[in-house]
Amino acid sequence: MNATTQNSRADAPTCAGDKPTRARGPSPEKTIQTRRAITTAALSEFLEKGFANAIMENVAKRAGVAKGTPYRYFATKEALFEGVVREEIAGAFVDVNPANRAPGEPVGAFLRRTMLVAMRDIETKGRASIARLVLAEGGRFPALVDIYRREMIEPLVAQIRELAIAAQANGELSGDRLVNYPQLLIAPIWYGIIYNGVLDPTHPQNIADLFEAHLDMVLPRK
Amino acid sequence: MNATTQNSRADAPTCAGDKPTRARGPSPEKTIQTRRAITTAALSEFLEKGFANAIMENVAKRAGVAKGTPYRYFATKEALFEGVVREEIAGAFVDVNPANRAPGEPVGAFLRRTMLVAMRDIETKGRASIARLVLAEGGRFPALVDIYRREMIEPLVAQIRELAIAAQANGELSGDRLVNYPQLLIAPIWYGIIYNGVLDPTHPQNIADLFEAHLDMVLPRK
Amino acid sequence: MNATTQNSRADAPTCAGDKPTRARGPSPEKTIQTRRAITTAALSEFLEKGFANAIMENVAKRAGVAKGTPYRYFATKEALFEGVVREEIAGAFVDVNPANRAPGEPVGAFLRRTMLVAMRDIETKGRASIARLVLAEGGRFPALVDIYRREMIEPLVAQIRELAIAAQANGELSGDRLVNYPQLLIAPIWYGIIYNGVLDPTHPQNIADLFEAHLDMVLPRK
Amino acid sequence: MNATTQNSRADAPTCAGDKPTRARGPSPEKTIQTRRAITTAALSEFLEKGFANAIMENVAKRAGVAKGTPYRYFATKEALFEGVVREEIAGAFVDVNPANRAPGEPVGAFLRRTMLVAMRDIETKGRASIARLVLAEGGRFPALVDIYRREMIEPLVAQIRELAIAAQANGELSGDRLVNYPQLLIAPIWYGIIYNGVLDPTHPQNIADLFEAHLDMVLPRK
């Protein structure tokens, strides 16, 4: 807010006439950094422990701030959780916009070069973790699930339905099952997510491979 | 089921054909009733609130017993949770034993008359709920997941793999994707489970329909 | 372990006309046995854990009876404790009655052949344990301490005072310290009791040796 | 004692001779006050009730803090007990270092002007109470007893042994009983401690008088 007015104060044992280059007042950059440190720390904590077992003081420690500081950014633990997960959800969308399909490009090919590619790093980019968090805590945070559904699931399913229609039109697909149940296309991805996260974390499956095999069955190349 | 344990009184050696020897002390039947009341109550509580938010005293209240009574049966909240879920898991197995396939019966037909049928009541019989509980709490209860995987997932996937091989052999199935990834067959079920439980409980999908559509794509009739 | 004790009932599947030598109704001997089993068990439990940490159910188990049985003999845990300790106190008295001193026998000699001898088995006979129990729990059980003082300490100290007077009279003892503070004679015994029980149980002192050295200083032979 | 720790604020580098740099956060002095209030309260509670019957909430109340506050300083009731008793033990040592004996001063005289004097306020200074606490709870807190033995008993007994040797050398003492059993010198003190604390609190003995009479018998003046 008051840009460049305030110093971290510790840096400013300013006695008479000893004035720093920057004026006093809170530095907005620092605030933003602090906030990011807190959300990052909180995400880790929530991913590791789940909401109920996450401890606010741990979040503060991980972020390198005092116990009370997170409360300056989020009024409650719940608000922190929702805020953090909401932000992460926002960046996790997988886009298979039919408009990007090249003219004459088979739907299968299009999905392979877009969605399948996105699946390669679903684990490393944290998207799978967020999905698991939503699954585990969704029951207690319907608002979060609403966002997730609205921003992630529904748009994706809608795009897939369009693609299914196109695939039906160009003969790649026989029958209307995928048109009626476009979710069937992403079901293996969810399976991979829960398998790797919960069912058998010690023997993780490659989600992309799983998805590719599924594509091969449902939308065979050629 | 617990006939052996509970009838200790009825089995007791009686004299002139009349009343049992064991005349003193509390009745074992009551114990069994109490235990059942507690596990039932606990299951509801855990399903509603999750492990961390379940309150032992609520369990007792729901069961109509005193606060301390559940501790006579389960040493800790954790033991209660594991005990209850374990018992439920035991009764949730879906069996598609290939040995039950009629000679000459197409694999698709077999799956439709066994697995698809089982899916009709997956929600009402509590199997879906248990699956969700395992998903939500599995991170904190690896032992539970181990059981679930060992008793539910792995046997089922093994059976499916066998069926996939059979399907490949009799020409129902082209390619070996389902042989390599038999999980793909049940992925839609998991999707339905998490969809109905978390992603959009207000618009539940019919899991059987979803599964049937999937079967139609992967193992078309005729 | 308790097979022998507990099946007293199982051994008597008495049917019609098969009548035991003893009539029915409670056998007074058995009652007495049960009572003794309980007090013995309770003493061990209290000695091991102290009053507060002693558990009634453990007492019952050690005694080979059901949880409720001790309550038929002692109304409360406190009553059990007091009853048990009281009984033990009764049997622990060390008698140095001056009347037993042989005519002309030096007081020192008399004490060596009576009290010193009693000290040899103070640990093995449980007298030291009881003393420690009284010390540790006396604060919470003044009534117990009253008994202990009245039945053990005061009579003993009175006897010692008499002996001190006699010793003074016959020239064994110079000065009236032991007449005024007869407790000084038994102080080393108490020291030994607390040393062996609390201060350093791993290097127990021989209480009799300690007491003898003390006697040698205070009432030297010849 | 804690001068170093507590004056951190006063020591802070100040500018033109005015207010300290550390302007933010709670004051460390208050922390020290709180801690002391808690340990003091805890000591009273433990002395009155013993460990098992002491109630944490009472400690907090006595200290004038909230129920949770003691846990900021001591992780558990046990830690609080050990911490408090440990601190008290540290300040309770009775020193009769032979090096302080004046040249030519009789050992008896030395003990009268050092140890006997220390005995005058053994009850008022809380040393007797601590000893009783160690006696009563030592069974459950061996670590505490270890400290007590290492810091109090053993050094004292070692010093007494040295003095006994000196007394033997200068003819004050005949025989080697006190050299072999130096504990005999302090036995009356222990007797007084347990007598006043447990055996007959309503008729407390003057421990110093008791000890003096003992000295008179063992190390007579002149």
Next chain:
DNA sequence: TATGAATGAGTATTCATTCAT
């Protein structure tokens, strides 16, 4: 008399949240 299932008052402990500095 004896049994042991059930009771529920009593307590240690945790941790989100507040607020004086």
Next chain:
DNA sequence: GATGAATGAATACTCATTCAT
């Protein structure tokens, strides 16, 4: 804005005691 000491509601768990059988 930031700090971290203090707060106190919430809860798991224990165990003496009761009483129907």
